[in-house]
Amino acid sequence: MDFNIRDIQLAEWGRKELDMAEKEMPGLMAVRKEYGPQKPLNGVRISGSLHMTVQTAVLIETLAELGADVRWASCNIFSTQDHAAAAVVVGPPRLGGTPEDPRGVPVFAWKGETLEEYWDCTLQALSFPGNSEAAGAGATGEAGTASASVIGPQLIVDDGGDATLLVHKGFELEQGSDWVDSPSESSEEEIIKNLLKQVHQQDSSRWQRVTADLHGVSEETTTGVHRLKRMAAEGSLLFPAINVNDSVTKSKFDNLYGCRESLVDGIKRATDVMTAGKVAVVCGFGDVGKGSAQSLRGMGARVIVTEIDPICALQAAMEGYEVKTLEEVVAQGDIFVTCTGNRDIITIEHMRAMKDEAIVCNIGHFDNEIQVTRLEQEPGISHIEIKPQVDKYVFADGHSVILLANGRLVNLGCATGHPSFVMSASFTNQALAQIDLWKNRDSYAKQVYVLSKKLDEEVARLHLDKLGVSLTRLTPEQADYIGVTTDGPYKDDTYRY
């Protein structure tokens, strides 16, 4: 690992932030309290591929407290908070770990990885020492990635699906797929292929062994769920999946309220720009777009929305946003934000037509919403790094665009991601999903599931006290009148909130 694990100050700072975050994450704390004594994940090997932030650290230590044997990587090259990683590796004070003798959870992540490092870290997180000895702390980096004694996770926590992808592509290679030798669309794809080939060379049955003992993945994002559903539809999904993203307490909270808090935060830390009076163009009006638009307007920007879906477009219009195509407004915008989950939303042609010093960023999961590669490679465009994660690209005509976080998630690349409280809701879903996947591992098929409405409501309930909310209780007569029980669930599965 590239952050200095032996930097005691980094770990100590991280620990203090974890202490603060725990008080903002009542859902995870309740899970620890309720399930900690029973250890429902006792000895279960869990690999995580999810932004290595302070909040994730609280999730990791919650899984550890439930008994799991956890290894972790980030799912984004910029999103790691090194002090959080250090704190997790050293471990909570009761374990008595030190930087020299870490006793926490191995973490393979640091802020500013190269893509090669990124995929190598993902692999490391998926690689548990094959004998009964516990895996060493991440700092040592010794968990071999190719030895035949290496074993894999029994459960995966995924965010965007990279860990799941690696397992599937590795398995397919062992089954004879020639994907690794096909032409690549991007340099990242090439890196993945090379890594898989290297693993295959050293151990040609590794992924078969891994998948044989892999009982499920819980996936965090819209994007990752989309991949999973496609695989399930094709019949190629190798293990059950719980779609955490579509818990109401995830997608309608983290995506919406999380982005409302973290988008402007990221833009401000990167550029200190005045939001008021600016024209902000938000591409996509899903949950992420809704939160993004609201926060920009809240700060005084005039927001224009682009949409492909007539229903979402009509919603945007009802909220008073102008709805146009990007082509129509590209010359007006001061700030552009992509949040579509789709590719090539802001093309090089769009950027050519923008105002001087227009700010361009993405808060969707993947970095292909903006054509960053073309920006980097087209002749006649010069590059100036203002500071890390803030880059100016100057076009031949002299105008420039300011690209944030290299087109990756701006809230994680330029700030610290969603705040703890809303991540507590998301991660309580993750923790409950992991428990559920393990407990019911024999009954789940290789399909994509969601958590029950009952659990979803429970996640919400765990977060109310912290906010001083008093919940009204139905009388039996009222419950009967609307055909529910007094304890819920209170809504149909199709209810939209």
Added chain:
Amino acid sequence: MDFNIRDIQLAEWGRKELDMAEKEMPGLMAVRKEYGPQKPLNGVRISGSLHMTVQTAVLIETLAELGADVRWASCNIFSTQDHAAAAVVVGPPRLGGTPEDPRGVPVFAWKGETLEEYWDCTLQALSFPGNSEAAGAGATGEAGTASASVIGPQLIVDDGGDATLLVHKGFELEQGSDWVDSPSESSEEEIIKNLLKQVHQQDSSRWQRVTADLHGVSEETTTGVHRLKRMAAEGSLLFPAINVNDSVTKSKFDNLYGCRESLVDGIKRATDVMTAGKVAVVCGFGDVGKGSAQSLRGMGARVIVTEIDPICALQAAMEGYEVKTLEEVVAQGDIFVTCTGNRDIITIEHMRAMKDEAIVCNIGHFDNEIQVTRLEQEPGISHIEIKPQVDKYVFADGHSVILLANGRLVNLGCATGHPSFVMSASFTNQALAQIDLWKNRDSYAKQVYVLSKKLDEEVARLHLDKLGVSLTRLTPEQADYIGVTTDGPYKDDTYRY
């Protein structure tokens, strides 16, 4: 009918308002344009039970333009706009009708019906002349309700389920049910029973004949859908039903944005009260509650929310609303609004504990959210009518509450309901549902259905031009990347918007 159908001015005014409303209802106009020539509902008998407003008038004339033989009642004793009713009865100018010789659609509704009149009107709307002659205009009121020659509708447009209820209870009576002789919970229930007994006495097979030829209902509201689902679950539903309420373009538009516009409108027309600075208590944070809370806050009120569902409660907290039980805040509130779909939300005990001149109103479908009957009947409470639909109840200790619209829908009782544009979305769903029910009458079972996502998106699409929205079009590559076609539908059925 109690509005003076011979008042030419009333009909003319109504016609002018219909002309204006048509320009605000692009979805219905598009339906007329696309389907009008084909007459897909040619000769189909349709009974409507839905607030007889200007907007509904445009729906009625749309159904008529599709060929249907329509009869209509309101679904609320206060919600009729008499000029709209008059205009519909007289008919559009091209028919050349006059108040003396009406050529429009028979309407049985006026503002301020008694409950007896209300249910009688509902029955009239369900009663078509049994021979082949077209039913006369409503003004004549001659459509016999008991003659054996009377026949029933082939389709129903329902709002809250009263028309559906009458048919079902009538049918059950003919099947031997003794419900009509059981004790009643309310005076309204007693009225229904008496009406059914009277019909039964005159024609004991009427409802069997009616249901034999009844091919479906499209239901407008959460409340009505709830009734339908219960019947479907019990196996007692007598015909297929399309749940229009759960089209995204209905529940996420009309319930939310409609109430955002019409709640404060109703309160203001009734009381002229200053909203800013007031404490407003909104009971229920579903779509209606969300819209209501937003409008009150938008005008400067401090909004407190009550909720039973932890997820909705957490949403309210995330929007910065205080969330408490009604008991905790009953003494603080200046304005109370119920929007739960449940009963006994504001009890007489709550009203006893309120501030002097607290305003109490309901925007949920039924009038049992507030205990109006107890308010009227408890000893020691005196009543002063300020003006129609605005009543002051004075308690023995001298404090009073101001009750709006007798506890019925305040936006329809004290103002004119949702505005045309948002009703266009809802009613375009209704029109499409009626076409669909008829066209596919042989394939639907006695279950509750929703319209397809494709149609839902189409409804939205029809409303974009009017607002100057430019929709972005997916490239084939982008469509493929997210696994949809370029023409949609763009989302899973579970997507929450």
Added chain:
Amino acid sequence: MDFNIRDIQLAEWGRKELDMAEKEMPGLMAVRKEYGPQKPLNGVRISGSLHMTVQTAVLIETLAELGADVRWASCNIFSTQDHAAAAVVVGPPRLGGTPEDPRGVPVFAWKGETLEEYWDCTLQALSFPGNSEAAGAGATGEAGTASASVIGPQLIVDDGGDATLLVHKGFELEQGSDWVDSPSESSEEEIIKNLLKQVHQQDSSRWQRVTADLHGVSEETTTGVHRLKRMAAEGSLLFPAINVNDSVTKSKFDNLYGCRESLVDGIKRATDVMTAGKVAVVCGFGDVGKGSAQSLRGMGARVIVTEIDPICALQAAMEGYEVKTLEEVVAQGDIFVTCTGNRDIITIEHMRAMKDEAIVCNIGHFDNEIQVTRLEQEPGISHIEIKPQVDKYVFADGHSVILLANGRLVNLGCATGHPSFVMSASFTNQALAQIDLWKNRDSYAKQVYVLSKKLDEEVARLHLDKLGVSLTRLTPEQADYIGVTTDGPYKDDTYRY
């Protein structure tokens, strides 16, 4: 008077509304309580020219309770609420008045006056019976307007300056001015001239007598203050004036928060139009414009602002509004609102270029912000009255505009004006100004004054309890630190709030 004073129901309804309004007007009630016993205006003749609404009724009865002999007219042909006028004329219950034997204050106003009637009413309000007998109730209408025994007011409450104008122009005529024979810019100007000539013919020294005993005017509006300042600057002002408009508790409350509540109310009662999704163009971003823009946005409109003042324009931009010239956006707007205090803001040329069925209205004081006269008179434009105060003008090309309240104040013409609570702040300033003008009548010069900061703060303080506000009290150390006393005033006179 044209409202049927003998309609006991009208007066009774008015009385009920006054009872409710009194509870929303704590400032005026506090004035009654504090000053009522002392009768500081005992026998003082006060003429009012101010919208005859329920709220004004509470002001009128407050002045009466302070001992004044009051006569009243409205300052707008559409703004009278007839039931409020009736209630004031009959008088509060303790006086035992009836429609046949009214014992309240004479009021000369009804909804829908002609301009001749309007100016005649203004004159009546300025005409007190010359002997010591109290003027009869307005209903009798007998207060002669021309008899030499007629005397004038000692104080004026003015709104827009029409009463003040009449006195000044009359006085100037007696001094030899030939203004009454000069060409008129409008038909209204002609009416005023004719009225003055008629008075002059009957009594050529009337206005000299009146002004000799006239000790001051308190003026309500920006527009009226502007007129007063101009006269003071020219040296033509005949008596002292208190500029009530520039009390913070007036202009920053009534203009801003009052319009925020009443603009959309007026538009909705007139048109029932959906605000969400519409493009609303607000001309002028002063206090009235700020409130108007906020309310339209709050309901989901996209608001575009026009401004001439770069500071106000920059404020609008900082709030996220698009700021353009009317020419640039005239074809985009669905709703146009003028609030500039200036003339010819929306010209006939603008209206020619608008969308079909664009809604055009004014919330500035005078009706010359929109070129209504040209709309009425230009050839090729036809007129359809939708309902009172809602008129459609159809241009030769077939497109039409919907004009509200004939271009007069839309909130008063189409709804009931600002709500009671905010008017309580404004009118408490009026009441205090009247007391002050009388008490200090010997020390005031013929200039324009404002109330002291101390009184301004007191007006605010009287309105806090009703809203449950707890005010923090400075410690002596804190007061000293910022150089004020613990009781205030707390700010410099230049502080902008």
Added chain:
Amino acid sequence: MDFNIRDIQLAEWGRKELDMAEKEMPGLMAVRKEYGPQKPLNGVRISGSLHMTVQTAVLIETLAELGADVRWASCNIFSTQDHAAAAVVVGPPRLGGTPEDPRGVPVFAWKGETLEEYWDCTLQALSFPGNSEAAGAGATGEAGTASASVIGPQLIVDDGGDATLLVHKGFELEQGSDWVDSPSESSEEEIIKNLLKQVHQQDSSRWQRVTADLHGVSEETTTGVHRLKRMAAEGSLLFPAINVNDSVTKSKFDNLYGCRESLVDGIKRATDVMTAGKVAVVCGFGDVGKGSAQSLRGMGARVIVTEIDPICALQAAMEGYEVKTLEEVVAQGDIFVTCTGNRDIITIEHMRAMKDEAIVCNIGHFDNEIQVTRLEQEPGISHIEIKPQVDKYVFADGHSVILLANGRLVNLGCATGHPSFVMSASFTNQALAQIDLWKNRDSYAKQVYVLSKKLDEEVARLHLDKLGVSLTRLTPEQADYIGVTTDGPYKDDTYRY
């Protein structure tokens, strides 16, 4: 200076940020363009005491471009951005400076000064080399502070009044004041006294010489203006002052819109806390409080306001905020923000009563709004530094508060202060004030002035193009109608905006 001036990377980064900021500061750029060629401040010695940020750097270089000989200190120990300071010292590229051979403006400021260093820096900024040689770059620190050859500024740019204070107290000491020997209220006061005594010992006529040639100060803040007005009232003010704070384009923009952007920014960078759902208590509802409350609500917090002024309290209530005393709500708040300009707003007793981990911060000018000294000194309270500017104080009962920026300006201590665009308005006022003070130095008395309305409007106008605003132009008829010229000024001096 403590930032490493020889760190070429720091200066280069600063220069890139200055380049970006210049494009966001159109007012200052226009001043450079218009006045740069004339050099109206040619050779004028200007001392600045104002937060040494990127934006201030653009102001400094603007003054330099107008010909001035500038020296600068920050006015807050935490507010310096070291890269901005470095860039200013090295100077703009056209001067060819390097860290080794700086050719910019001497700056005496770094992030995290001690109070001794702070006051020493202020003195250095006031100390120009007495001979004709230009002062060396700040990095060398050689500008003697005590040599008799030292001379002072001819103009001061002040923020909070510390530079002005030092000159006045030094002058008074030379006049025989014994203030320096009086007991001190704070350790900071002691430090000032010691510094003055030391200077006095070395050069007992220094301040007399300085004031003899000092022609004025332009002051940035409410707090500093308050000090100036008090001195002017007492007759002790030694030179003319321009109150820049009360330009509309300063106090109604920077205070309001600046804080709306930077308060949450500061809190987030410090704590990453979720704002939504939290209870935020804003003490003071002046311009700063209004902006602060709006931004917190915009992010979903429930905001409670405390106020002493009934007018501001009523404004807060009208915006829907709960208004209470701090005592009433201290146990409910999650986040506390002071913005009163007064002292002892949040006392140690308040903090004792807060929730665990309540966040406490200040956005008023001085750090005495929160009783930080007592927090540091009371027995039984332990201190944990989470990270720089984020401190946890743990009370004996175990609950803690999180104090940001040591109670100093949280937006400058924990983030980068107001964004460039709004500071451009403020600083354009500063630049114009400096030009004005110098140009009219013979006509100004020792009083406090504001810039003319005309200049105020001009400042606004310079910022419109950048935002795409089109300003409407009055016709001559319209201008005449409202009694202004078509070029403005458009409002009375008392207009409140």
